[in-house]
Amino acid sequence: MTHEADPISRLSARRGLRLGIMGGAFDPVHIAHLVAAQEALTQFGLDEVVFMPSGQPPHKKRRLASPEFRYRMTVAATASNPRFSVSRLEIDQPGTDYTVDTLEYLKGALQPDAVLFFITGADAVLDILSWKDPQGVLARCTLLAATRPGFDLSRLASVLASLGAGVVGTGPEAKVRVMDVPGLDISSSMIRQRIAAGLPVRYLVPDAVCDLIDSSDEYRPGSGI
Numbered sequence: 464m465t466h467e468a469d470p471i472s473r474l475s476a477r478r479g480l481r482l483g484i485m486g487g488a489f490d491p492v493h494i495a496h497l498v499a500a501q502e503a504l505t506q507f508g509l510d511e512v513v514f515m516p517s518g519q520p521p522h523k524k525r526r527l528a529s530p531e532f533r534y535r536m537t538v539a540a541t542a543s544n545p546r547f548s549v550s551r552l553e554i555d556q557p558g559t560d561y562t563v564d565t566l567e568y569l570k571g572a573l574q575p576d577a578v579l580f581f582i583t584g585a586d587a588v589l590d591i592l593s594w595k596d597p598q599g600v601l602a603r604c605t606l607l608a609a610t611r612p613g614f615d616l617s618r619l620a621s622v623l624a625s626l627g628a629g630v631v632g633t634g635p636e637a638k639v640r641v642m643d644v645p646g647l648d649i650s651s652s653m654i655r656q657r658i659a660a661g662l663p664v665r666y667l668v669p670d671a672v673c674d675l676i677d678s679s680d681e682y683r684p685g686s687g688i
């Protein structure tokens with residue numbers, strides 16, 4: 464399969480870059496992922512958002528759809544937006560399973576004045592800050608925490624408080640910035656369950672993603688997912 468050069472090498476010489484990284488399993492990618500990325504782009508004046516599908520994430524025990532298929536779905540979902548792109552970094556490079564490792568790699572690959580924003584749902588901030596080296600993550604990027612239906616933000620506040628005062632807030636000094644996004648009660652798990660139950664997922668995922676799912680066996684019963 465041919466694809467454009469990895470966006471990180473394309474962006475490596477850019478001075479003053481404000482880069483959003485949208486991490487996730489994208490199993491499959493859905494419209495709430497795209498809405499969160501678009502809101503981050505607009506609300507924080509980013510130049511571009513790079514989607515970064517994970518390899519086999521340390522926290523997910525369930526077998527995921529293949530990395531190549533998750534990559535293809537993410538490329539299809541983002542193709543129409545010139546400010547969105549997809550990186551194969553975590554899929555192709557062993558040892559970038561943790562957010563802190565990915566951020567460290569990006570810091571080395573980009574210009575020293577590049578500013579990194581790691582975009583997550585509010586639930587995923589808790590995951591990131593409970594895996595490996597939370598202070599290292601916060602030293603290398605600003606975390607943008609998109610509100611997510613059903614997620615109680617006070618849980619986030621108490622975990623952040625345990626990491627040191629003053630890291631959460633809405634002001635520019637905060638290392639974790641809560642980002643209001645239109646509430647969409649959609650998850651990849653819900654989409655997988657709907658596919659397994661024979662229910663439609665069109666309009667919950669972009670059309671091109673729906674077509675890829677329809678023409679593959681990745682989420683069919685018996686595929687182990």
Ligand code: ATP
Nearest residue numbers: 486487488489495583584587611647649650651652
């Ligand atoms: P799963 O149900 O398999 O965990 P998911 O829908 O949470 O899938 P992920 O790939 O785990 O999707 O998430 C990637 C990122 O997108 C995470 O930071 C997650 O919090 C965020 N995200 C996913 N769905 C939403 C949503 N509906 N609103 C806001 N953020 C979301």
Ligand code: MG
Nearest residue numbers: 586587650651
């Ligand atoms: Mg999730």
